[in-house]
Amino acid sequence: xxxxxxxxxxxxxxxxxxxxxxxxxxxxxxxxxxxxxxxxxxxxxxxxxxxxxxxxxxxxxxxxxxxxxxxxxxxxxxxxxxxxxxxxxxxxxxxxxxxxxxxxxxxxxxxxxxxxxxxxxxxxxxxxxxxxxxxxxxxxxxxxxxxxxxxxxxxxxxxxxxxxxxxxxxxxxxxxxxxxxxxxxxxxxxxxxxxxxxxxxxxxxxxxxxxxxxxxxxxxxxxxxxxxxxxxxxxxxxxxxxxxxxxxxxxxxxxxxxxxxxxxxxxxxxxxxxxxxxxxxxxxxxxxxxxxxxxxxxxxxxxxxxxxxxxxxxxxxxxxxxxxxxxxxxxxxxxxxxxxxxxxxxxxxxxxxxxxxxxxx
Numbered sequence: 398x399x400x401x402x403x404x405x406x407x408x409x410x411x412x413x414x415x416x417x418x419x420x421x422x423x424x425x426x427x428x429x430x431x432x433x434x435x436x437x438x439x440x441x442x443x444x445x446x447x448x449x450x451x452x453x454x455x456x457x458x459x460x461x462x463x464x465x466x467x468x469x470x471x472x473x474x475x476x477x478x479x480x481x482x483x484x485x486x487x488x489x490x491x492x493x494x495x496x497x498x499x500x501x502x503x504x505x506x507x508x509x510x511x512x513x514x515x516x517x518x519x520x521x522x523x524x525x526x527x528x529x530x531x532x533x534x535x536x537x538x539x540x541x542x543x544x545x546x547x548x549x550x551x552x553x554x555x556x557x558x559x560x561x562x563x564x565x566x567x568x569x570x571x572x573x574x575x576x577x578x579x580x581x582x583x584x585x586x587x588x589x590x591x592x593x594x595x596x597x598x599x600x601x602x603x604x605x606x607x608x609x610x611x612x613x614x615x616x617x618x619x620x621x622x623x624x625x626x627x628x629x630x631x632x633x634x635x636x637x638x639x640x641x642x643x644x645x646x647x648x649x650x651x652x653x654x655x656x657x658x659x660x661x662x663x664x665x666x667x668x669x670x671x672x673x674x675x676x677x678x679x680x681x682x683x684x685x686x687x688x689x690x691x692x693x694x695x696x697x698x699x700x701x702x703x704x705x706x707x708x709x710x711x712x713x714x715x716x717x718x719x720x721x722x723x724x725x726x727x728x729x730x731x732x733x734x735x736x737x738x739x740x741x742x743x744x745x746x747x748x749x750x751x752x753x754x755x756x757x758x
């Protein structure tokens with residue numbers, strides 16, 4: 398059954414309200430494909446992002462990332478916290494009080510919060526709470542549960558538009574950051590990004606393998622670029638000793654003066670031909686830059702956390718005899734990098750990402 402048959406599209410809305418509980422910077426990076434899909438579905442709508450229970454990185458550190466996709470961010474709205482809100486007019490106490498919206502999408506799953514949001518004036522309310530009980534649009538049965546939050550959100554966008562979610566979008570064009578990235582990674586070279594870090598040891602492909610991969614890329618005429626975040630700074634010296642040809646842009650003084658920022662990493666990633674990353678936040682930063690990406694997974698499931706990026710190769714340790722990251726052979730990663738550099742479409746785990754910039758379920 399096509400999405401058009403699944404639900405009739407909402408008449409082109411002029412105003413859209415998106416409800417989230419809150420957004421940490423990590424959440425914001427993961428949800429970016431949803432923000433892009435909304436703008437692609439409703440290019441002329443005024444889109445308001447409402448964080449009902451906390452703050453949103455879209456109003457702060459990630460604001461430049463969504464400037465072209467979201468028109469207004471409202472934080473700490475105090476909506477969805479307690480049943481006593483039913484005694485007050487909807488949106489009371491916020492700058493949205495008294496407003497109506499042509500479309501409301503509730504991205505959370507708690508029935509009580511959905512019930513509170515349902516009172517906001519709108520001709521179309523979409524929510525997956527309580528198996529879409531309060532929603533004006535529902536996917537057909539049987540309803541396959543989506544493995545990740547962002548895929549659940551993309552399904553809601555599809556219900557609203559009646560079309561497959563189009564997650565394509567350009568990263569922010571910040572002249573200052575672009576100039577910095579151009580100084581650190583100047584024109585004339587083909588750069589291969591290597592991001593060996595991850596929040597947990599069991600998610601890390603061995604650093605030595607990354608160094609061997611970097612040496613192989615240099616031998617092939619490419620420049621290895623190693624991305625070391627604040628938690629991996631102590632690797633800088635051994636990386637420079639073992640791979641003197643590598644560039645370490647995040648350790649540059651100019652970057653240190655700016656302080657840690659995903660926007661710097663995204664600007665640098667725009668200049669890469671391909672990157673390799675573990676199951677970690679930096680993979681989502683690379684995806685935000687639309688960088689072709691080789692994603693490495695061990696005990697964690699790629700269908701739950703692989704970045705959504707138009708061109709990707711996903712390698713899982715289970716395909717090589719176990720769950721440990723060490724099981725992923727260097728040769729397999731080299732082959733995946735070569736496939737992306739050559740522009741071939743062979744994919745080791747196509748289900749982990751959408752094809753051609755459109756979400757596939």
